[in-house]
Amino acid sequence: MGQTKGQTKDLPYEVKSSEELGRYLVASRDLAPGEIILTEPPIVFGPKAMPDPEAKMPCVGCYKPIFTDVGERCSSCGWPVCSGNCPGLTDPRHHGLECQVLRARPECVLDNMADYYRHDALLPLRCVLLQKTDPERWRLVLDQQSHMESRLPGSEAYEEANEFIVEYLINNFIDKLDSGVKAKYLPEISKELLHRMCGIIDTNALEIRLPEGSELNGLYAQTSIMEHSCIPNTKHTFTVDTKDKNNLYNISVKVVIPILKGEHIATMYSHALWGTQARRQHLRDTKYFSCKCPRCSDPTELGTYLSAMKCMGDGKEVCDGIHLPEDPLDDETEWACSKCKVKLGNSQINGLIAQMGEDVDNVLMIGGSVPMLENILCRLSTFLHPNHYHMYSIKHSLVQLYGRQSSYMTEDILDKKIKMCKDLIFITKTLDPGNARLSLYSAVLHHELHSALVLKSKKVKSDGTKITVDEIKQLLAEANNSINIALDALKDDIEEASGKKLIDVIAKSKSDFERFCKEKNIDLL
Incomplete structure (x- = not known):
């Protein structure tokens, strides 16, 4: 295996193989939570279709969501773009190469946009374009598992890929290329090769969520070797906001629960x-x-x-x-x-x-x-x-509705919310002890537990008696602990839109809470 860029020879993992698992990674030494196992750039990446492509599509140069019916078009191929000056339109890692193929069909349309501009077909196209322009990356693509034995003609996976990607690319673009362009960019091209690319993408691609709301799929050489476990011991994050274009969409895989030497390094695919x-x-x-x-x-x-x-x-x-x-x-x-x-x-x-x-x-x-x-x-x-x-x-x-309206703020309701939060936190923590997959769920639950505890500390008891100072301090100490756990759960999600938004909400709650404690002269230390 090639060494990951930026890593020393003393890698924290070893590549093993078996008949059952194929290639997989094991820890070469004891690994502690927070350690970075590997960081690597994508082999290739491409945009996914947006949830409602008739309304919004990603720009093919920078992937920023644009309104489908009023957006500009690439002057060469006619695909929707954020601006004719978008730097990604000429960048070979983005739209620069594929445009040479897509311009074979230069017509623009305003109807049935989702069928006419199929963004999911761009990553398979970008893969096959590597064969002449970047042979080393092409080798890394071909090195990935495709499971073609399970994607034979007649299977759902084959027929879906055939209709929406393979036939679409061949009929609309590849068959229309002149021989010179085809020889320069696609010396080897066939339905079988495109199907293999679809299999490689379906099996190995990782989803990259961008701050603006669009998503990419990316292929990674080393990360793809990690096996699946429903109890993952790693979490991966992407560099999506950087001025250094060489680091764009780099993946970092971090340990989230202790991994002993020789233990398998695992991620989760479901x-x-x-x-x-x-x-x-x-x-x-x-x-x-x-x-x-x-x-x-x-x-x-x-x-x-x-x-x-x-x-x-x-x-x-x-x-x-x-x-x-x-x-x-x-x-x-x-x-x-x-x-x-x-x-x-x-x-x-x-x-x-x-x-x-x-x-x-x-x-x-x-x-x-x-x-x-x-x-x-x-x-x-x-x-x-x-x-x-x-x-x-x-x-x-x-739990996100209880305590929000006056009719759902009684002591009984707050007690119910507190118990519900704690029950769900137990499940979440048991299934994902390292916040590898459920960090947003965990943060929401701890934030809601915090708010219920704070509300309860301000209320008169149902029997009419006032809550004691010691009881208030106990509730607020637990609330303080919960808000800190909520923020800690999101420490790796700051670059994702949903994570950043939630961090802002919880940080404001923490600030309000600290101000409240100061006003009431309550010291939680």
């Missing part, structure tokens, strides 16, 4: 708050492997019961047991009750969970009110363990 079956299915569909990590192997998911169901009994007697999968690594496993003999089939469980998931998504999509959220929480609590991931979603929304 959502930490999905249940085991959802995570494993996602990984099979997108990364082509079945996860067998300690969390996936544990029916209780590390004691969180994130996928657990309540037992409904046998129809004759009520049971307060919990249904868990007998073998979570078996897709056909039965779910057994912890107290009675009732068992349910996996398909029954999946059907129930899917229906409940639709109900939860519908409520959250419309920005559910407190009564709506409490209603669905009550209904689902009949079937689901209190820690189930659908319950988590609803509670996470509820």
Whole structure:
């Protein structure tokens, strides 16, 4: 393996390989939280389509979101840009090279923009353009796993890539190139090669979120070797705001929980708050492997019961047991009750969970009110363990509403909010002890716990008695601890738009809190 730029020979990791895992990284010495394992530039990167491409698209030169119908166009190829003077239009790492191909179709349109300008097709094009312009980077692209054996014609992945990327690039651009341009930039080009690029991107690309709201996909040589675990011990961040263009989109991989010498270095490719079956299915569909990590192997998911169901009994007697999968690594496993003999089939469980998931998504999509959220929480609590991931979603929304309106600021409501925050913090911390994937969730929960504790310290008790000075100090000391944990959880998210916005909100709360303590002459030291 090539040495990562900027690193010494004394690398904190070694590259190993096995038949089951392929290449993977292990710690070459004991690694402590905060240590940087590697930093490297992207091999190649490209824009993703925006959520509503008919309204906004990323500029192909700098990726700044632009209004689709009124934006300027590249004078050579006609693709939407922020300005005709955008520096990225001539930069070969951005639009400079691909423009030589895209100009084969110079016509501009204002209708069906999302179909006409498919930004997801640009990264595969940028990959194949490396073969002549940067052979070393091209070798690094080809060195990455494509899983073409799982993307054969007829498969969903193949047909989707074929329609939206391969045929699109060939019919609209590549087949229209004159032989001189094709020989200069694409000496080898075929449907098979483009499909391989799609497989490499789907398997290895990492999402880079930019401050303005657009997103890129990037390929990284060393980082892609890291294996997946549902309990990641690293976190990666990107350099997205820098004046040094050589550092743009560099990735840094940092240790978040202690890694002993010889232990595997792992990242996470799925959502930490999905249940085991959802995570494993996602990984099979997108990364082509079945996860067998300690969390996936544990029916209780590390004691969180994130996928657990309540037992409904046998129809004759009520049971307060919990249904868990007998073998979570078996897709056909039965779910057994912890107290009675009732068992349910996996398909029954999946059907129930899917229906409940639709109900939860519908409520959250419309920005559910407190009564709506409490209603669905009550209904689902009949079937689901209190820690189930659908319950988590609803509670996470509820804690952000309790204490915001006068009708939801009673002592009982604040106590309910405090307990809910602490329950969710336990789940979050257990599943992601190093804030590798759930830093924003953790920060929100600790911030909401802080606000509830501060509000409670200002209220008269429900029995009419005043809260004592010692009780106030205890509440405010806990509130101070919570706000500090919230800010610490976000220390690696400052360059992301959502992280920066949340940091600003929490920092203001901390400032208000310190001013309040000073005014009341309360010393928390």
